[in-house]
Amino acid sequence: MADKKLTVARTGNEAMAEAMRQINPDVVAAYPITPATEIAQIFAGFVADGLVDTEFVTVESEHSAMSATIGAAAAGGRCMTATSSQGLMLMAEMLPIASALRLPIVMPEVNRTISAPINIHCDHSDTMFVRDSGWMQVYCEDAQEAYDSVLMGIKIAEKVRLPMIVSTDGFIISHCMANMDLIDDRDVKDYIGKYKPQTWLLNPEKKITIGCLDLQDYYFEHKMVAIDAMRNAKSVIKECCEEFGEKFGRKYGFFDTYKMEDAEVAILAMGSLAGTAKVVVDNMRKTGRKAGLIKMRVFRPFPADELARAVSGLKALAIMDRSDAMSGLEGPLAVETKAALYDSAGKPKIHSYVYGLGGRDVQISEIENVYKDICDFAQAKKKFGENVTYLGVRE
Amino acid sequence: MDNLTEIRWHGRGGQGAKTAALLFGEAAMSLGQHIQAFPEYGPERMGAPVQSFNRISPEPITLHCGVTNPDIVVVLDPTLIATVDVFQGLDKGDSIIINTEKAPGEIEEELNIKGMGIKIYTVDASGISKAEIGRDIPNTPMLGALVKIYGKLNIEHVLEDMKKKLEKKFRSKPEVIDGNIRAIKRAYEEVKS
Amino acid sequence: MEKRKMGWKELPDADSIEAGTSAEFKTGDWRSQRPVFHGENCIHCLTCWVVCPDAAILVEDGKVVGYDYDHCKGCGICANECPINKAKGKEDISKRPITMEDEKNFKNDI
Numbered sequence: 140m141a142d143k144k145l146t147v148a149r150t151g152n153e154a155m156a157e158a159m160r161q162i163n164p165d166v167v168a169a170y171p172i173t174p175a176t177e178i179a180q181i182f183a184g185f186v187a188d189g190l191v192d193t194e195f196v197t198v199e200s201e202h203s204a205m206s207a208t209i210g211a212a213a214a215g216g217r218c219m220t221a222t223s224s225q226g227l228m229l230m231a232e233m234l235p236i237a238s239a240l241r242l243p244i245v246m247p248e249v250n251r252t253i254s255a256p257i258n259i260h261c262d263h264s265d266t267m268f269v270r271d272s273g274w275m276q277v278y279c280e281d282a283q284e285a286y287d288s289v290l291m292g293i294k295i296a297e298k299v300r301l302p303m304i305v306s307t308d309g310f311i312i313s314h315c316m317a318n319m320d321l322i323d324d325r326d327v328k329d330y331i332g333k334y335k336p337q338t339w340l341l342n343p344e345k346k347i348t349i350g351c352l353d354l355q356d357y358y359f360e361h362k363m364v365a366i367d368a369m370r371n372a373k374s375v376i377k378e379c380c381e382e383f384g385e386k387f388g389r390k391y392g393f394f395d396t397y398k399m400e401d402a403e404v405a406i407l408a409m410g411s412l413a414g415t416a417k418v419v420v421d422n423m424r425k426t427g428r429k430a431g432l433i434k435m436r437v438f439r440p441f442p443a444d445e446l447a448r449a450v451s452g453l454k455a456l457a458i459m460d461r462s463d464a465m466s467g468l469e470g471p472l473a474v475e476t477k478a479a480l481y482d483s484a485g486k487p488k489i490h491s492y493v494y495g496l497g498g499r500d501v502q503i504s505e506i507e508n509v510y511k512d513i514c515d516f517a518q519a520k521k522k523f524g525e526n527v528t529y530l531g532v533r534e
Numbered sequence: 535m536d537n538l539t540e541i542r543w544h545g546r547g548g549q550g551a552k553t554a555a556l557l558f559g560e561a562a563m564s565l566g567q568h569i570q571a572f573p574e575y576g577p578e579r580m581g582a583p584v585q586s587f588n589r590i591s592p593e594p595i596t597l598h599c600g601v602t603n604p605d606i607v608v609v610l611d612p613t614l615i616a617t618v619d620v621f622q623g624l625d626k627g628d629s630i631i632i633n634t635e636k637a638p639g640e641i642e643e644e645l646n647i648k649g650m651g652i653k654i655y656t657v658d659a660s661g662i663s664k665a666e667i668g669r670d671i672p673n674t675p676m677l678g679a680l681v682k683i684y685g686k687l688n689i690e691h692v693l694e695d696m697k698k699k700l701e702k703k704f705r706s707k708p709e710v711i712d713g714n715i716r717a718i719k720r721a722y723e724e725v726k727s
Numbered sequence: 728m729e730k731r732k733m734g735w736k737e738l739p740d741a742d743s744i745e746a747g748t749s750a751e752f753k754t755g756d757w758r759s760q761r762p763v764f765h766g767e768n769c770i771h772c773l774t775c776w777v778v779c780p781d782a783a784i785l786v787e788d789g790k791v792v793g794y795d796y797d798h799c800k801g802c803g804i805c806a807n808e809c810p811i812n813k814a815k816g817k818e819d820i821s822k823r824p825i826t827m828e829d830e831k832n833f834k835n836d837i
Contacts, residue, residue: 148556148559148564148571150572174575240743259575280596281598310572310575311572314573315571315598316556316569316570316572317568317569317570318563318569318594338743346745347743348743348744348745348747348748349743351744360733360734360735360738363735367735414597414598415597418596418597500599500600502600503597503599
């Protein structure tokens with residue numbers, strides 16, 4: 140397939156819209172919100188130009204966008220929408236319905252902070268807010284990964300029968316044009332195949348009821364089926380990532396590692412910061428520090444065992460969260476990683492950081508300081524007053 | 535990242551600073567470079583000072599932090615110099631290209647920045663734009679000046695690539711295409727050091 | 728003996744159940760008042776069939792023939808909305824196509 144490689148310059152939003160064009164969903168219902176607006180806007184252009192067969196539904200709110208998408212998916216269609224921030228907040232009520240009804244909706248999302256104060260820039264507060272909605276969540280470093288993850292997402296979601304959010308960092312990636320390789324339209328078509336739902340409302344052969352009243356005697360059992368689907372999703376994700384790597388040459392996992400083979404200290408981060416941190420790892424290595432990086436991609440389902448194994452040889456780990464759960468504890472990635480390591484014998488010393496809220500830039504020098512600090516922490520030369528440091532916030 | 539060049543564009547909302555960064559990025563990409571092109575977003579309106587950025591490297595770029603120490607600054611509107619610190623983050627040996635009729639020496643004296651070691655280039659991009667395109671849209675001629683100062687892209691290849699892109703965008707207005715190409719070429723040739 | 732309930736692994740398709748199961752849920756014994764149909768007074772306008780929330784009005788060849796007492800909850804909307812009940816039947820009960828009667832008088836019918 141390598142001979143068909145087409146290198147282009149695309150923004151994150153353009154890349155996700157391009158993936159949607161190649162997927163050619165049956166229904167897309169969408170409502171605009173910065174910085175995700177372009178995804179549906181570009182896709183609407185594809186609809187107008189006749190490049191896709193999609194029924195494009197312009198709705199009056201994100202709540203309606205998700206409702207329409209759920210309805211169309213329940214009817215048996217391959218359905219998508221896109222959103223960000225407050226839009227995702229407004230969808231929140233509908234999200235667990237999509238997952239409990241086992242509808243494989245794939246939703247490109249652009250990470251933007253949530254109000255108040257009003258701010259349109261990047262952090263992960265929006266998707267973290269809905270992390271327990273039963274949607275799989277994949278955080279992407281750049282446009283290429285976002286494009287690939289949306290394509291893989293279709294396959295994973297339809298096999299697992301749970302919906303998936305694929306997100307990029309708002310503006311930093313959504314509006315950053317960069318080199319990426321597109322996959323040939325026909326290869327994408329072959330790869331994702333035709334969608335065959337197990338049950339669907341518009342099937343006259345097998346009439347069904349969905350979303351019915353389900354009280355004390357059966358709700359738990361029905362919920363258990365969705366819970367079990369999320370628990371089993373890991374094996375499907377692993378399989379699909381491997382298949383994608385073999386077919387198209389780009390390998391992904393639950394998380395990607397960078398120079399972890401002999402690393403003594405590492406950063407665990409999600410999204411675009413991981414890219415910048417790779418440069419910092421290289422810089423650290425030049426100064427003799429054995430630094431590594433784990434870029435978390437799949438946050439739901441949470442790959443606890445795999446993560447515990449990946450960090451087991453480390454002396455110290457810095458966990459970087461681009462949101463705060465306001466739990467009085469630490470950021471969500473830190474809390475869940477610590478929970479994952481509870482039973483692990485070789486767990487490293489851990490310090491966590493909350494960074495970049497509301498789009499606050501994080502420079503190379505700041506990440507270098509994180510590495511230096513945890514190197515000292517590993518050697519017991521440094522103590523932190525608290526478990527979490529709020530990186531770059533003025534006191 | 536030693537071969538990485540970072541560029542900052544200064545303009546006013548509506549002058550095409552974002553478009554220029556995207557066009558420059560695309561041109562560099564089609565010549566085999568790895569690129570990034572991104573605007574700075576905020577509450578901009580027509581006329582408000584805006585910035586956009588490029589990163590160019592022969593190797594893949596994974597940096598996603600803001601550009602704070604650019605190697606080259608491009609100023610689309612000379613009136614910005616009075617209100618915005620367009621020199622911010624420039625070090626000795628870095629370059630700035632300003633759209634103005636003035637000579638680099640005049641600018642240096644006016645701003646009293648001799649001895650800072652910053653290479654100053656000027657080009658009358660507005661004048662070129664008015665003559666060749668018929669309107670004051672300085673962003674495309676400034677691209678030509680940037681290609682010259684960046685020095686690692688072949689101008690003929692850039693012009694070919696730009697022509698293809700403009701042909702797609704302005705199918706119904708062929709006169710705009712030739713005017714833009716002439717403007718880029720002239721600015722490439724006329725930029726003064 | 729209580730009916731054995733399925734475990735989550737046995738559920739037919741988890742997110743969905745077969746359609747039309749409400750027919751199996753006999754709500755007729757919720758009734759305290761029973762609508763009784765008097766065909767000789769009926770003009771078969773089907774207003775009752777439209778307004779019945781439980782689809783419990785039985786119709787054959789476009790004519791009302793009676794009630795599905797397995798599902799009729801005795802809400803009385805049919806009797807309330809019947810145009811003949813409201814007109815001729817207002818004063819003279821014997822002209823009403825639908826009368827509401829105490830369920831306890833019929834208990835043996837179910």
